[in-house]
Amino acid sequence: MCMNLSRQLRIQLLLQVGQATNQIVMNCADIDIITASYVPEGDEEIHATGFNYQNEDEKVTLSFPSTLQKGTGTLKIDFVGELNDKMKGFYRSKYTTPSGDTRYAAVTQFEATDARRAFPCWDEPAIKATFDISLVVPKDRVALSNMNVTDRKPYPDDENLVEVKFARTPVMSTYLVAFVVGEYDFVETRSSDGVLVRVYTPVGKAEQGKFALEVAAKTLPFYKDYFNVPYPLPKIDLIAIADFAAGAMENWGLVTYRETALLIDPKNSCSSSRQWVALVVGHELAHQWFGNLVTMEWWTHLWLNEGFASWIEYLCVDHCFPEYDIWTQFVSADYTRAQELDALDNSHPIEVNVGHPSEVDEIFDAISYSKGASVIRMLHDYIGDEDFRKGMNLYLTRFQQRNAATEDLWESLEKASGKPIAAVMNTWTKQMGFPLIYVEAEQQEEEKVLKLVQKKFCASGPYSGEDWPLWMVPISICTSDDPSCAKMQVLMDKPELTVVLKDVKPDQWVKLNLGTVGFYRTQYSPDMLENLIPGIHDLSLPPVDRLGLQNDLFSLARAGIISTVEVLKVMEAFVNEPNYTVWSDLSCNLGILSTLLSHTDFYEEIQVFVKDVFSPIGERLGWDPKPGEGHLDALLRGLVLGKLGKAGHKATLEEARRRFKDHVEGKHILSADLRSPVYVTVLKHGDGVTLDTMLKLHKQADMQEEKNRIERVLGAISQPELIQKVLTFALSEEVRPQDTVSVIGGVAGGSKQGRRAAWKFVKDNWEELYNRYQGGFLISRLIKLSVDGFAIDKMATEVKAFFDSHPAPSAERTVQQCCENILLNAAWLNRDAESIQQYLLQRKAPPAMV
Numbered sequence: 001m002c003m004n005l006s007r008q009l010r011i012q013l014l015l016q017v018g019q020a021t022n023q024i025v026m027n028c029a030d031i032d033i034i035t036a037s038y039v040p041e042g043d044e045e046i047h048a049t050g051f052n053y054q055n056e057d058e059k060v061t062l063s064f065p066s067t068l069q070k071g072t073g074t075l076k077i078d079f080v081g082e083l084n085d086k087m088k089g090f091y092r093s094k095y096t097t098p099s100g101d102t103r104y105a106a107v108t109q110f111e112a113t114d115a116r117r118a119f120p121c122w123d124e125p126a127i128k129a130t131f132d133i134s135l136v137v138p139k140d141r142v143a144l145s146n147m148n149v150t151d152r153k154p155y156p157d158d159e160n161l162v163e164v165k166f167a168r169t170p171v172m173s174t175y176l177v178a179f180v181v182g183e184y185d186f187v188e189t190r191s192s193d194g195v196l197v198r199v200y201t202p203v204g205k206a207e208q209g210k211f212a213l214e215v216a217a218k219t220l221p222f223y224k225d226y227f228n229v230p231y232p233l234p235k236i237d238l239i240a241i242a243d244f245a246a247g248a249m250e251n252w253g254l255v256t257y258r259e260t261a262l263l264i265d266p267k268n269s270c271s272s273s274r275q276w277v278a279l280v281v282g283h284e285l286a287h288q289w290f291g292n293l294v295t296m297e298w299w300t301h302l303w304l305n306e307g308f309a310s311w312i313e314y315l316c317v318d319h320c321f322p323e324y325d326i327w328t329q330f331v332s333a334d335y336t337r338a339q340e341l342d343a344l345d346n347s348h349p350i351e352v353n354v355g356h357p358s359e360v361d362e363i364f365d366a367i368s369y370s371k372g373a374s375v376i377r378m379l380h381d382y383i384g385d386e387d388f389r390k391g392m393n394l395y396l397t398r399f400q401q402r403n404a405a406t407e408d409l410w411e412s413l414e415k416a417s418g419k420p421i422a423a424v425m426n427t428w429t430k431q432m433g434f435p436l437i438y439v440e441a442e443q444q445e446e447e448k449v450l451k452l453v454q455k456k457f458c459a460s461g462p463y464s465g466e467d468w469p470l471w472m473v474p475i476s477i478c479t480s481d482d483p484s485c486a487k488m489q490v491l492m493d494k495p496e497l498t499v500v501l502k503d504v505k506p507d508q509w510v511k512l513n514l515g516t517v518g519f520y521r522t523q524y525s526p527d528m529l530e531n532l533i534p535g536i537h538d539l540s541l542p543p544v545d546r547l548g549l550q551n552d553l554f555s556l557a558r559a560g561i562i563s564t565v566e567v568l569k570v571m572e573a574f575v576n577e578p579n580y581t582v583w584s585d586l587s588c589n590l591g592i593l594s595t596l597l598s599h600t601d602f603y604e605e606i607q608v609f610v611k612d613v614f615s616p617i618g619e620r621l622g623w624d625p626k627p628g629e630g631h632l633d634a635l636l637r638g639l640v641l642g643k644l645g646k647a648g649h650k651a652t653l654e655e656a657r658r659r660f661k662d663h664v665e666g667k668h669i670l671s672a673d674l675r676s677p678v679y680v681t682v683l684k685h686g687d688g689v690t691l692d693t694m695l696k697l698h699k700q701a702d703m704q705e706e707k708n709r710i711e712r713v714l715g716a717i718s719q720p721e722l723i724q725k726v727l728t729f730a731l732s733e734e735v736r737p738q739d740t741v742s743v744i745g746g747v748a749g750g751s752k753q754g755r756r757a758a759w760k761f762v763k764d765n766w767e768e769l770y771n772r773y774q775g776g777f778l779i780s781r782l783i784k785l786s787v788d789g790f791a792i793d794k795m796a797t798e799v800k801a802f803f804d805s806h807p808a809p810s811a812e813r814t815v816q817q818c819c820e821n822i823l824l825n826a827a828w829l830n831r832d833a834e835s836i837q838q839y840l841l842q843r844k845a846p847p848a849m850v
Contacts, residue, residue: 008034011119013075013129020067024075027116027123028053028060030089033079036062040073058116058123077120086774087737089117090179093243097183098204105182107241107256109249112299112360115174125173125295126403134165137181142200145179146172146253148235169252170232171401173295178251180239187213191220195231200239201263208703211264211274212238215281218320226315227289228393229400236288238262238281242704245738245776248280250287250309257284258738259704270672271634273705275317275324282316283309294399299354301406302363303429307350307372310334311380314373323630328544328581330377331516336551336585338370339521342434343459343555346816350375350429351406361810364777367432374519375428381517382424382474383417391416424472424491428519433457435471437492439512440525448504450477452497452512457521459824461560470495476514479504480535484542486514509535516548523556536573543579550574550582554589557832558824564593564832565839568609575616580636583617587643595789596825598752600833605840610647618644623655623674634673641674645681646716656681664693676709683716684750691722698734711739715746715754723747723754727761731768740769741778745785755789762786766806780814787818791825 015038024038036048050063083106084091092104108118116123136155137143139162147167155161169177185206188198197216199209216238224230233253240259248257261280264273290312291305317326341347350372352363380388391413399408406429410422428434436457442449454473456463472493476486479501490499501510509531512522524532532549535541541549550570557564567589574586590610597606618640625634644652656678662668663678670678682690691714698710714726729735730743748758762769762782773779787799796819803815 008078008080009119011077011079011121013077013121014072015075016072017068017070020069022064022067024048024062024064024068026060026062026120027058027113028120029055029058029114029116030084031060031079031081031117031120033060033062033077033120036075036077038064038068038073038075040069040071043073058113060120079120081118084117086776087243087245088774088776089114091243093182093241095182095202095242103183105180105242107180107182107244108178108251109245109256110177110251111175111249112302112364113175115177121174123174125175125299126297128171128173128295128401128403130171131169131177132166133169133177133179134163135179135181136161136163138162140183141181142184143179143181144200144237144239144254146177146251147233148196167234172252172292176250176252176292176295178249178254178256180241180254180256184239185209186237189213189217191217193221193224193230195220195233196235198235198237199262200237202240202242202259205263208263208265209238209240211269212262212277212281215278215320216285219282219285219316222316222319223286223289223312226312226389226392227396228389229289229293229396231288232293232400233288236285238284243736243738245773245778248284250284250291252288252292255284260708263703263705265703265705268672268703269705270638270675270709271631272638273672275321275326275631275635278317278321278324279313279326282313282320286312286316289396293401294396295403297403297405299360299363300351301404302354302360303350303368303372304404304406304409306364306369307376310369310373311376321631323632325543325579325581325632328547328579329584330373331544331547331551332581332585332588334370335374335377335516335519338366338374339434339457339519339555340459341366341817342371342432343457343559344817344820345458345460346813346820347432348813349432356809359810361777362780362813365780365813371519375425378428378474378517378519379413379421379425381515383413383419383421387417388413420472424474427471431469431471433469435473435520436463436523437473437475437512437520438523438525439528441510441528443504443506446503446505448501448508448510450499450501450510452492452499454492454495454520457555457559459555459559459820460827468495471520473520474518475512476518477501478511478514480509480540483511483535483540483545484514507531511535511541511545511549513548514545515542516544521552521555522548523552523561533570533573536570537576539576539578543582546574546577546579547582547585551585551589554592558592558828560828560831563835564828565835568836568839571613574613577617580632580639583636584639586613587639590643595749596791596829597833597836598755598789599791599829600837602837602840603752605837605844607647608844609840611644611649614640614643614647615649618649618652623659625671638673638677642677642680645677646684648685653681653685664697675706676713679710680713680716683713684718686717687719688722691717691725695729704736707736708739708742711735711743712746714743715748715750715758718751718753720753720757723751723757727757730761731765737772738778740772741782741785744782748786748789758786759790763802770806770808776810779808780811783808783811783814784818788821789825790822791829793823793826796820796822796826 033051037045039045046064048062049065052061088109090108093107133145135143143164145166146169150167151165155163183203184200185203186198186200187206187209199213201209220231237254240262241256244258247261286309290308296304314326314330395412414421433456435454438453440451456469475490475492477488536546553567556562557567597603621637645656660678660682663670701707730740744758747754800819
């Protein structure tokens with residue numbers, strides 16, 4: 001295949017004709033074929049006489065005047081494609097040179113179904129081939145593809161061009177093919193197992209590639225050892241792309257990233273950015289084995305790729321950076337996020353039948369990634385690491401350079417472990433949702449008898465369906481005697497189960513789901529819950545279990561199974577909490593509650609509650625890092641100060657304003673970890689001058705991370721005319737197309753006025769936004785961020801009506817989920833608003849005189 005950026009393109013395909021035919025059907029989109037011919041081996045060339053495009057199905061039929069006989073031959077196609085602006089297929093990415101010129105790079109993004117926009121092909125994961133790629137490019141540009149360069153020579157027709165040839169790829173799927181042409185610097189190293197690793201950065205920023213390079217060089221040998229299968233290519237490049245829709249893409253040997261997912265500046269990058277880069281590098285490199293070497297049979301099994309990589313990225317980061325306590329963060333970032341979505345009636349099973357390309361885009365969601373990762377984590381725990389690794393090696397060696405389905409993985413793991421993997425896992429991947437386990441205990445002398453009941457957990461309240469879905473649930477139980485060790489493990493494979501715990505005293509608490517590993521929620525009987533609360537206070541419950549307990553309670557309240565006031569009381573027990581992730585999850589849930597209560601006239605009362613909960617930890621931490629502090633302390637300080645600042649905590653607001661002034665005047669530059677909390681605080685309580693200052697900082701920022709940091713907080717501003725200014729800015733040239741979504745989302749999440757204004761803005765600018773994202777997953781994200789916070793029934797009707805008349809096929813399910821969430825919010829508000837208000841008022845009231 002030869003791609004010449006300035007002229008027509010040519011592709012040659014070596015074919016096996018299975019049965020005589022006079023037609024060839026291929027995938028093809030936004031491409032004009034000029035000539036096509038078929039040359040049977042050792043015979044005369046046959047020219048195609050007709051090209052019939054089926055645009056709706058993204059296919060073309062080539063018709064030949066005579067029959068193509070069985071056997072091998074070569075199909076030659078000359079065609080003209082388009083270097084588009086859609087961030088998919090073969091597209092151009094805008095960047096600015098160090099001297100301020102605007103230029104374009106040419107880059108690819110083919111997953112899921114966009115290789116067909118770059119060249120005619122059979123664009124399905126199971127139709128694998130080897131690829132010989134050569135690119136004709138300007139001689140002063142860098143040209144990269146999946147494999148190493150084998151030849152670079154002047155192009156005969158034009159002295160300003162060169163032809164770059166790449167080595168033949170292994171057998172691979174079309175969606176993993178990649179090429180990039182542009183201006184880049186790089187840093188390089190060799191991993192301990194001899195693979196050449198390079199990180200390509202914008203010109204002048206090679207220094208910012210060093211962190212990712214270090215992570216990649218540690219990660220490749222880790223995976224090689226873990227899977228006991230070597231990395232199969234001679235090199236791997238990681239490259240930062242200016243305009244990029246996803247976080248990153250695992251093209252074999254040439255992994256593309258958003259700049260913010262790859263570049264780290266030692267001075268200007270915050271701790272959470274480092275962690276994000278480490279996770280994304282770990283995720284994409286895992287795909288080099290799991291996805292690239294062995295590829296899913298069809299998009300129904302996408303979750304295998306994404307769920308697995310989303311799980312093992314944490315294993316890898318835990319290996320490289322044990323100080324990140326990353327597995328606790330997994331529960332807050334992936335596990336609870338997946339449960340939130342999977343409790344909806346409009347969720348979907350992990351394995352989804354996929355037909356049209358627009359349906360593929362729809363399943364790149366929290367179910368495929370986060371629920372997928374969570375059930376693999378549960379499976380790994382159930383099998384044990386040693387047998388899990390054995391099974392993985394079996395799977396990868398058996399299916400390498402081929403395709404596999406979910407069942408093939410279960411079979412390999414079953415063989416390695418001797419456990420009923422398929423039977424257990426089918427209950428998690430083939431039906432949507434997950435169980436709520438209700439548990440009560442009865443003391444009988446020195447034993448506790450536990451009665452467990454499983455029912456589907458629903459966001460709308462107790463399950464009342466006709467059928468009774470069942471899961472095979474690995475249950476672990478611990479007691480206060482040894483909170484970090486399972487006293488009993490049992491597989492619950494029926495609706496009810498009674499278990500007996502021996503040697504448990506009446507005053508000892510009992511906790512299910514040790515480590516919050518099982519993908520279920522737990523509802524304790526009132527007396528069991530009461531016994532557990534002191535374990536939060538005195539920290540005898542491990543952090544991940546404190547987090548799980550609080551998160552379960554919050555979800556039960558949201559679903560109307562318990563009262564929200566119960567949860568507020570438990571939240572107050574977290575006053576001694578030292579753990580960042582526990583605070584992060586608590587903060588997230590209080591944010592959801594704040595958004596809900598912004599629809600009432602006692603919004604200020606919940607802000608007082610937030611200040612009361614967060615000010616003791618804020619005082620303990622202070623503003624400046626202390627000697628001996630690490631990564632998690634920096635994350636916690638940023639979280640707590642931002643929360644207090646937004647809620648209007650007086651001392652925090654004053655200090656944020658002082659530090660912001662010094663930062664802007666250049667007297668004392670804010671450390672990267674303090675920027676977000678300071679920016680959000682001054683904007684939330686700021687005016688037009690504050691906003692102008694922020695926009696000036698945005699313009700001056702040389703680093704995409706800093707621009708994104710500012711873009712995400714602009715929505716905190718609260719005056720209506722300034723909100724409009726931020727929304728207009730979102731669609732301006734100043735904001736990269738993939739980041740517009742987070743600016744609009746920030747406005748919608750910033751205030752009640754912002755929510756209304758953002759939704760109106762999306763409706764008014766729908767055509768431009770929809771065309772910009774062409775039905776990719778950014779459109780789903782935009783819809784979710786814009787409307788999820790509403791809590792009035794009629795808004796659900798309005799949202800539905802808008803998308804009925806402005807269809808977005810790839811976001812259909814997102815729209816249904818958003819409408820369901822709006823109705824759930826409205827029901828929650830109607831149910832609990834009064835009791836929440838009573839509670840918030842009475843906890844502030846002075847004690848009554850006797």
